[in-house]
Amino acid sequence: MSEETSFRDRPINMDEDGKRKWIYTKKPNGKWYKYRSLFSYFWLATFIGIPFIKINGNPLIILDIAHRKFIIFGAIFWAQDTFIMALLMLSFVIFILVFTVTFGRVWCGWACPQTIFLEMVFRKIEHLIEGDYKERYKLDQADFNAKKIFKKVLKHSIFIIISFLMTNIFLMWFIGYEKLFELASEPITENLSGFLIMLVVSAFFYWVYSFFREQICTWVCPYGRMQGVLLDSQSIVVNYDYKRGEPRGGKNSEGDCVNCQHCVSVCPTGIDIRNGTQLECINCTACIEACDSTMERIKKPKGLIRFDSIKGIETGKNTVFSTRTKAYSLVLLLIFGFFVYTLLTRPSIETTILRTPGTMFQETDNGQILNLYNIRIINKTHTETPIEIKLESHNAKMEIAGSEIILKDHDSYESTIILYLDKNQLTGKKTDIEFGIYTNGELKETYDVTFVGP
Numbered sequence: 001m002s003e004e005t006s007f008r009d010r011p012i013n014m015d016e017d018g019k020r021k022w023i024y025t026k027k028p029n030g031k032w033y034k035y036r037s038l039f040s041y042f043w044l045a046t047f048i049g050i051p052f053i054k055i056n057g058n059p060l061i062i063l064d065i066a067h068r069k070f071i072i073f074g075a076i077f078w079a080q081d082t083f084i085m086a087l088l089m090l091s092f093v094i095f096i097l098v099f100t101v102t103f104g105r106v107w108c109g110w111a112c113p114q115t116i117f118l119e120m121v122f123r124k125i126e127h128l129i130e131g132d133y134k135e136r137y138k139l140d141q142a143d144f145n146a147k148k149i150f151k152k153v154l155k156h157s158i159f160i161i162i163s164f165l166m167t168n169i170f171l172m173w174f175i176g177y178e179k180l181f182e183l184a185s186e187p188i189t190e191n192l193s194g195f196l197i198m199l200v201v202s203a204f205f206y207w208v209y210s211f212f213r214e215q216i217c218t219w220v221c222p223y224g225r226m227q228g229v230l231l232d233s234q235s236i237v238v239n240y241d242y243k244r245g246e247p248r249g250g251k252n253s254e255g256d257c258v259n260c261q262h263c264v265s266v267c268p269t270g271i272d273i274r275n276g277t278q279l280e281c282i283n284c285t286a287c288i289e290a291c292d293s294t295m296e297r298i299k300k301p302k303g304l305i306r307f308d309s310i311k312g313i314e315t316g317k318n319t320v321f322s323t324r325t326k327a328y329s330l331v332l333l334l335i336f337g338f339f340v341y342t343l344l345t346r347p348s349i350e351t352t353i354l355r356t357p358g359t360m361f362q363e364t365d366n367g368q369i370l371n372l373y374n375i376r377i378i379n380k381t382h383t384e385t386p387i388e389i390k391l392e393s394h395n396a397k398m399e400i401a402g403s404e405i406i407l408k409d410h411d412s413y414e415s416t417i418i419l420y421l422d423k424n425q426l427t428g429k430k431t432d433i434e435f436g437i438y439t440n441g442e443l444k445e446t447y448d449v450t451f452v453g454p
């Protein structure tokens, strides 16, 4: 197999015998890396900070799976909110698909937690302790001596501590920081199973970021594997301008690529972008700035590797701001707008009224017809809410078991309603009736049911 096509034989991090080939990534350096670092610091601050943010004494976001209660930007979702959650998930999936078709795998290189932690936390610590790629390679090849043992023990000890801290932060997203601090202050023996789970999760993080690394992006992540069907010739991805670069090789070649290999040595997934768009590329932009610095040195225009579509490279026309990109961006904005609108306009209370199962109508001594209903009201707000139930459609007698209804925050109320209608109010065997649910005198919701009669 020729050198040019041998990359298709196997993943770049695998040798001919199928064994793992360790990737020694050169430390990126340049404008894009600076932007990526700044963005990742903001991302990390958000990830760590969000569990501590409260609005009116309630968490900003909490994913309380145990109690099937999710608070997202202050809005509470219960298990009963399956429809709205499904709608939000669907709009999220459509958002991801349209975003990927338009802008490729930018999420992976810039915002995916796997990349942020690997490239911006663990890899930076590794660079700091073991040096850049050549030093790291030499260190790994060298026999164990005091210096090597010191560096390896120091690095892995820090990795273990960070993995354990990551597990704690993740846990805060699910149970809140107060609960975590409470658990931490209790003897381990009282929460032994929980503690063991935390150790297993920490060990998993440690293994992923110390050893498994980029294989998550290339082998495991389903989103990564979907790139082949999502991208097309108009998708904006990190691309090599082969028209300008080839034939590569240096002084006597006609192309601009001098074959310095800098784009390959900075790639965290170990690929050569000059072979075209590949599943392994996470659009991290490290090769763009590596190549730009080479171009600067040899006094050629930057952008031999750049964000562009295959079509853009082929035609030489700028496709980054094409009609398609603009139209798809508009669709993305609309989906995001719908997402925010759905979040903001959710009803603050949710009512369900159903005729009590197994009951028919009854006739009273004074000739009225009565029906029984089961009512359930959920308070989705953070405040204590007084509830009043009225019959909107008819002037009739109504009895509700229990006294005044005051729903505490996130609480639910269940009771039975007995409704009496005069025979002359009935419109047949089934009469449509409407209940109104009021809070503080304000109509919040109406609910239609049928009243059965003779």
Ligand code: SF4
Residues within 6 Å of the ligand: 238, 263, 266, 267, 268, 269, 270, 271, 272, 273, 280, 281, 282, 283, 284, 285, 286, 287, 288
């Ligand atoms: S090819 Fe370039 S953009 Fe893609 S992963 Fe490698 S360095 Fe990052």
Ligand code: SF4
Residues within 6 Å of the ligand: 245, 248, 256, 257, 258, 259, 260, 261, 262, 263, 264, 274, 290, 291, 292, 294, 304, 305
């Ligand atoms: S960094 Fe640029 S010039 Fe160097 S090998 Fe890669 S594409 Fe060619």
